Amino acid sequence: MRVAIVHRVDRVEEDNLGELRELCRTAGYEVVYELKQVRPPHPEYHIGPGKVEELKKAIEMLGIERAVFENELKPVQEYNLAKELKIPILTRTKLILEIFSLHASSLEAKLQIKLAELKYELSRAKEKVRLAKKGEQPGFHGLGAYEADVYYDEIHRRIVSIARKLESLKKHMDLIRLERRKRGLPLISLAGYTNAGKSTLFNALAKENVPVDSRLFTTLTPTTRVVRLAGKPVFLSDTVGFIKNLPTLLVEAFYATLREIALSDLILLVADASDPVDKLREKIETSLQTLYNIGAHEVPILLILNKADLIDRDEIELKIEELDPDLPHVIISAKYGWGLGELQQKASELLRGFIRVETRLPYTDETVKMLDEIFKNSRVNLLNYEDKFIRLQAEMPIQLAEKIRRKFNSECFKVIR
Numbered sequence: 001m002r003v004a005i006v007h008r009v010d011r012v013e014e015d016n017l018g019e020l021r022e023l024c025r026t027a028g029y030e031v032v033y034e035l036k037q038v039r040p041p042h043p044e045y046h047i048g049p050g051k052v053e054e055l056k057k058a059i060e061m062l063g064i065e066r067a068v069f070e071n072e073l074k075p076v077q078e079y080n081l082a083k084e085l086k087i088p089i090l091t092r093t094k095l096i097l098e099i100f101s102l103h104a105s106s107l108e109a110k111l112q113i114k115l116a117e118l119k120y121e122l123s124r125a126k127e128k129v130r131l132a133k134k135g136e137q138p139g140f141h142g143l144g145a146y147e148a149d150v151y152y153d154e155i156h157r158r159i160v161s162i163a164r165k166l167e168s169l170k171k172h173m174d175l176i177r178l179e180r181r182k183r184g185l186p187l188i189s190l191a192g193y194t195n196a197g198k199s200t201l202f203n204a205l206a207k208e209n210v211p212v213d214s215r216l217f218t219t220l221t222p223t224t225r226v227v228r229l230a231g232k233p234v235f236l237s238d239t240v241g242f243i244k245n246l247p248t249l250l251v252e253a254f255y256a257t258l259r260e261i262a263l264s265d266l267i268l269l270v271a272d273a274s275d276p277v278d279k280l281r282e283k284i285e286t287s288l289q290t291l292y293n294i295g296a297h298e299v300p301i302l303l304i305l306n307k308a309d310l311i312d313r314d315e316i317e318l319k320i321e322e323l324d325p326d327l328p329h330v331i332i333s334a335k336y337g338w339g340l341g342e343l344q345q346k347a348s349e350l351l352r353g354f355i356r357v358e359t360r361l362p363y364t365d366e367t368v369k370m371l372d373e374i375f376k377n378s379r380v381n382l383l384n385y386e387d388k389f390i391r392l393q394a395e396m397p398i399q400l401a402e403k404i405r406r407k408f409n410s411e412c413f414k415v416i417r
């Protein structure tokens with residue numbers, strides 16, 4: 001489908017057509033016309049009437065089937081544009097919703113998106129029905145038959161029903177939470193701008209095979225695995241990416257998913273180091289802001305500068321100096337597995353929740369069982385089978401250490417700094 005993209009900006013504002021083009025490509029659209037205008041929003045069309053004329057000509061000449069606006073449009077502006085241009089009008093929010101719905105594989109993600117779509121529709125329902133009664137328009141099709149209140153109520157009813165279904169579907173997260181509580185292992189979340197390489201890194205660390213793609217928002221449903229970071233077992237989660245101006249509706253719909261990031265013990269904030277420094281800064285800032293918004297500001301962050309294979313290391317160092325982030329960082333290539341050792345080392349240093357213990361265990365059946373649990377849930381640094389006991393040095397979750405101390409009531413149990 002051939003589309004035109006449009007961004008109206010204020011005087012000092014930069015346009016965001018590059019990212020909008022990427023979003024269109026992700027949705028399967030071919031961008032054949034771009035329009036930028038510097039002006040305050042026009043009440044009727046958002047862009048100026050002169051630009052509407054220009055757009056109309058381009059639509060006829062180039063066979064354009066949709067116009068995508070970076071700006072949020074009022075229902076009346078969308079109505080007027082559809083009437084003049086005779087093609088459906090999309091906004092960035094709608095486009096992102098469309099992409100999310102294309103990529104949603106799990107029932108939970110599908111419902112979350114449906115919920116966001118319905119909420120978006122609800123906020124515009126009454127005005128849209130009122131406008132639709134004036135005549136048939138692309139995008140307003142069929143709405144004229146509705147009474148505004150009936151349409152509004154119907155959407156509202158569907159929202160309530162989906163919210164209820166979602167409530168009973170929080171299984172993935174609940175199971176993980178339970179398993180985590182049982183094993184006492186910390187949670188590390190991969191976060192960052194969409195397309196930064198989070199899933200590629202997840203696959204490298206977890207020896208997994210979650211989908212990776214150069215288009216945006218490939219991951220919508222979180223995946224969690226137990227992996228070893230520098231020998232320490234942790235839960236690692238790959239989840240949905242961030243984007244500038246992520247529609248609030250989507251943040252709300254994905255709140256349960258995003259919230260899990262806020263409950264992590266460490267965040268690996270992945271960024272694409274091959275981006276020009278201004279883009280890189282903007283994406284890191286957007287990511288930090290999003291983390292702040294979901295309440296994750298107290299979780300320690302390790303900045304991962306990924307895609308180091310695409311750019312000189314010196315150049316990355318220069319960028320870091322220019323960015324001067326307050327965060328510890330590490331340079332890697334997830335695709336080629338470069339720097340993963342250093343990443344594990346640094347991540348493991350930032351992880352709270354593990355303590356080093358030294359103890360002696362008696363030769364009993366109980367110990368055999370316990371050793372199994374110790375191997376599963378800690379990093380064993382030394383295990384010596386001596387004459388009367390087994391000497392153990394390990395780094396383990398506090399919970400497990402506490403269990404050992406209680407079980408063997410060991411006087412020789414020592415926590416080492």
Ligand SMILES: Nc1nc2c(ncn2[C@@H]2O[C@H](COP(=O)(O)OP(=O)(O)OP(=O)(O)O)[C@@H](O)[C@H]2O)c(=O)[nH]1
Pocket residue numbers: 193194195196197198199200201211212213214215216217218219220239240241242306307308309310332333334335336
């Ligand atoms: N050259 C290079 N490409 C990479 C590297 N890591 C990831 N990529 C590519 O970047 C693109 C995005 O990778 P993903 O792992 O899907 O990124 P993501 O952050 O999970 O993206 P979303 O799930 O869509 O938010 C893919 O085309 C990857 O092959 C890297 O280290 N070097």
Ligand SMILES: [Mg+2]
Pocket residue numbers: 198199200211212218219239
């Ligand atoms: Mg991904």
